[in-house]
Amino acid sequence: MAQISPLGKYLIGLEIRWHRSRQINAIYRSLKLVFPVILLGSLADFFDSAWLQKTGYYYQTLDVGHWSWPLKVLRAYFRLVSAGTLGFAAILLAFAVSFYLVASVTPHTTDRLIAGMTAVISLKFFNVDRSSVLALKPVQWLSTNLGIQGVCIGILMGLLVGNGYRWWLQRESTVEENLPRTLTITSGWLLLMAALGLLWISTQTVGLNVAFASIVRWPFKLPHFIMGLLGFSTLSSLLQWMGALGPLTAGSGQTIETAQNLAAVLTHSGWQLPHPVTLHTIVTVYTTMGGTGMALALLLAIFLSKPDALQRRVGWLSALPTLGNLNTPLLVGLPVIFSPILAVPFLLAPLTCTLISWACVRLQLVPAVAYPLANGTPGPLIAYLGTGGSWSALILAIINLGISTAIYYPFVKWFQLARRGE
Amino acid sequence: MRSKRTFRSFWLILGAIFLLCLPGFIWRPHQEAHVRANYRSMFAPVFLVPGSSATQNRFNALVKELNKESGTKHSLLRVEVMTDGTLKYSGTVRQDDMRPYIVVGFENRHDGTENIENQAKWFGIAFRALQKTYGFNHFSAMGHSNGGLVLTLFMEDELAATHVHADRLLTIASPFNLEEQNPTVNTPLFNRLRANRKHLPKQLVVYSIAGSKTYTGDGIVPFDSVNRGKYIFQKQVKSFTQMTVTGANANHANLPENQQIVSLIQQYLL
Incomplete structure (x- = not known):
């Protein structure tokens, strides 16, 4: 343990200082709080997408359609579970962050709870149906994009409201619970946020979270040459690290190129693709094992590095979703989100894999993927099935996974040291 | 340990x-x-085929209207098939647009049985070329007037060989018995369409819309001729629905701009 490189020492120090800051501490505690909910939702999501949907890996390979399962009821049930858990992630985090920020300055539970509630209401002020408000009709709330993709916005709202509330409380601190004071602060904040919300909807056409989601999807427009691929990989890792979780691609990333590739394979003999290098054939296939950031490699690195009991538990609990390429529980549970140490491999591992895979496809050492990818396919198998059973693609995937695990390993070690050092 | x-x-x-x-x-x-059996490409164009004497620009206004109503802007590609089988393109398909409109018009756009049959063959040429370019394996289609006949002929004669699945077909005032006023007379084209009806795709969902200006037709096509669609589609395709539209703009040429039909397209075809 004495042999820590200067970079490691620096990062460990940064992580400890970072973790001690009041803001980050509140975020970490909130992530810990919502972890069970996120885990449950991810499991439901995994089961729904991989086992019950026709595009699911287990559905296809195990022929679930012919089992006598009440598929329709199960699909509806798991979707409901997922919508009720992952679908509210942003709201839960806004509440929790605001709650924990206020918790350190007031002993009164009422104040803490009200700070949380104010954050939730404020978040909703920015996610309201524009036309219903402006046309003076009954107000309709928007509930899309309040899920895991909106976690970042939820956290920001929690920080904004929590800090404001804390500042006000500190100005008027009294030992006793004080109804008029609570009333003043709460109504002050709510009225202010409602005004800001109205300003937002009268100037913007979509809700705050929808606007954010469209920014998040922007990298898709990047061109498909190597710099574009690397840029996309960096941006998607960065966004996930900041809490814009969940899959970025709508509809498994199909584009016209994907359709043309598949058509070429289905109509001609041999494996000649018109577009061997695309976001889909390189980034989706070779760098998202376990989800964005090669989360499966992170999981392997955790188990390789003598984790403490808590991390081992988080690892095991997140194992199933991670094997189905849903990285959310692992990102929230450790957490990877906002962790300076883990940010480095979270960016580096996919970048390295992108470079290696791009070179291999470019040099025609491996065929490019053309078959549609089933949801929940275990990471290393994606390339093998996508290429219709190419062993070289499988080997490349395993090499990528190995290299990524090696990249993660030292950082996971330092992350554990930082945790122990706190 | x-x-x-x-x-x-x-x-x-x-x-x-x-x-x-x-x-x-x-x-x-x-x-x-x-994959061959279950794969459906995300890319699934909507083919629009105008009636006789209308060009590939026939549906510009309709597409504008549809884009306005649905809120999502789909791109519009126009293809003109020349009599020698070459293709002329105008407009583009946006890279991220999975449901573009593709209007197929013909250099020879005259009425008449022989012309309609030729147009069906020309449509096939355009269809194969577009399929090769975009790699789609399913589509929907709308035909106005004889355009509906062109599409039906194509689906009976050529579609199976392309291995592409047809999802929905909407015909607007398509005269399956041409402009024949006498309901007891069968035109040769009708006989042909009926004889080959077994080749229609089994999973196809068909809507046939008739315009009614007078009590017997839309001013050009007799109601009976549109009504004969049932002899072709009924019991051959997954479902077949007939609808009659009356009111303003219910005469033959104005039907594609008729607000009721725009909403029917919105509801059933897209």
């Missing part, structure tokens, strides 16, 4: 990965057949 336990976790997770990969390895030999 502790390190042994740690590595046990690592090997366990590797074992789990391998175990979950097994169904994939076992299933792999069936993959190609599965």
